[in-house]
Amino acid sequence: xxxxxxxxxxxxxxxxxxxxxxxxxxxxxxxxxxxxxxxxxxxxxxxxxxxxxxxxxxxxxxxxxxxxxxxxxxxxxxxxxxxxxxxxxxxxxxxxxxxxxxxxxxxxxxxxxxxxxxxxxxxxxxxxxxxxxxxxxxxxxxxxxxxxxxxxxxxxxxxxx
Numbered sequence: 001x002x003x004x005x006x007x008x009x010x011x012x013x014x015x016x017x018x019x020x021x022x023x024x025x026x027x028x029x030x031x032x033x034x035x036x037x038x039x040x041x042x043x044x045x046x047x048x049x050x051x052x053x054x055x056x057x058x059x060x061x062x063x064x065x066x067x068x069x070x071x072x073x074x075x076x077x078x079x080x081x082x083x084x085x086x087x088x089x090x091x092x093x094x095x096x097x098x099x100x101x102x103x104x105x106x107x108x109x110x111x112x113x114x115x116x117x118x119x120x121x122x123x124x125x126x127x128x129x130x131x132x133x134x135x136x137x138x139x140x141x142x143x144x145x146x147x148x149x150x151x152x153x154x155x156x157x158x159x160x161x
Contacts, residue, residue, distance in 0.1 A: 027157045030145050034109035036102050038131050039149070041113035042122075048085055051075040054102050060119035063127045068134065073097065095138040108135045111147040111154070132160050 022030065031037075037055045046059040051073050062071065071088045088094045098105070110131050112124055128146055135144050148156040 022157050024154075027147070027154050030157045030159075031109060031147060031154055033107050033143075034145060035105040035107045036098065037109040037111055039111040039113065040116055040127055041149075042115040042118040047072060049073045050079070051101065052077070052079065054105075056098075060116045060122040060127075063130065064119060064121040066123075066126060066130075068094070068130050075101065091134055091138055094134065106139060106142045108139070108142060108144045109147055110144060110160075111149050113149040114151075128160075136161065 035054060039055055039057050040060060040063065041057070043059040043061075047061055049059065049062060049071060050057045052075075056073070058071075069089050071094065072085050073088060074083050074085045076083050086097065088097055108131075110128055112128065116122055116124060116127075132144050132146075135142050142161075144160040146158045146160050147154045
């Protein structure tokens with residue numbers, strides 16, 4: 001009898017813990033609050049980040065070294081257009097690059113796609129920390145949210161600060 005009660009209690013506790021995560025609506029609200037997003041995903045044979053709208057799409061291969069710089073970025077109006085590539089070499093240059101395109105931002109999103117694990121040597125936590133440190137240093141008082149993405153859908157979110 002005690003085992004049944006204990007098992008029932010464990011089941012209820014687990015259900016409560018799972019239910020305490022953000023709902024899909026809360027995740028969408030958190031993402032809509034982000035004025036600038038960095039999306040990290042595995043893209044075979046790609047070494048250039050693409051800046052479109054208010055998002056920077058970064059290939060995992062650019063982050064394997066553990067250094068954010070040099071960061072090659074191509075600003076595009078659509079994914080198929082070709083544009084010159086800029087090389088950013090420091091936090092100051094990167095912040096200036098972002099501010100020219102999306103001025104006055106204070107809310108950031110870091111999205112890591114589930115396929116990022118396909119890149120050999122890619123460390124998800126190190127990449128998240130790298131961008132979070134950049135946002136904290138370059139945009140004091142800013143807010144950053146980490147999102148997990150699966151098949152193009154945001155499936156989880158966590159406020160980092």
